[in-house]
Structures are given as structure tokens and as C-alpha cells.
Amino acid sequence: MSMIKKRLTRDTKAAVLGGVCAGLAHYYGQDPVLFRIISIAFLLLTGFFPGVLIYGIAWFIIPPEDLAEYTVVE
Numbered sequence: 001m002s003m004i005k006k007r008l009t010r011d012t013k014a015a016v017l018g019g020v021c022a023g024l025a026h027y028y029g030q031d032p033v034l035f036r037i038i039s040i041a042f043l044l045l046t047g048f049f050p051g052v053l054i055y056g057i058a059w060f061i062i063p064p065e066d067l068a069e070y071t072v073v074e
Contacts, residue, residue, distance in 0.1 A: 009026075009064060011023045014026075019064065020059055
């Protein structure tokens with residue numbers, strides 16, 4: 001019996017900047033606009049820098065959708 005594992009990836013096809021918000025939306029089954037609005041609100045409420053830093057780290061850590069297809073999961 002095989003199970004399909006759900007993976008968090010950056011959605012580079014629906015990306016506006018790096019695909020982080022689109023990837024999160026795809027993972028949670030929501031509209032990417034919702035995550036983009038939340039991200040913009042977070043940027044404005046935290047003084048811009050922490051939000052940019054978190055987005056940049058997420059952009060670096062979360063693999064793009066193209067590369068995730070080739071990873072081996074046991």
C-alpha cells in the first residue's frame with residue numbers, strides 16, 4: 001500500500017516573487033492571494049525587515065516544485 005506524501009514546495013509557476021506564498025497556498029489548499037495579503041500585512045506590521053528576512057529564508061529553504069519531483073522519499 002503506497003501513500004502519497006504531501007510536500008511543501010515553492011510554486012514557481014504561480015509565483016509573483018519567489019513562489020513562497022503560492023507554495024504555502026497550494027500546500028494548505030487555499031488561494032495564493034490570501035497568503036500574499038497576510039504576508040504584506042506582516043511586512044507592514046513588523047517594520048518590513050523581519051518579514052523580508054523570513055521570506056528570504058523560506059525562499060532559500062523551501063525547494064522549488066521542479067526539484068522536489070526528483071528527491072527520493074523512503
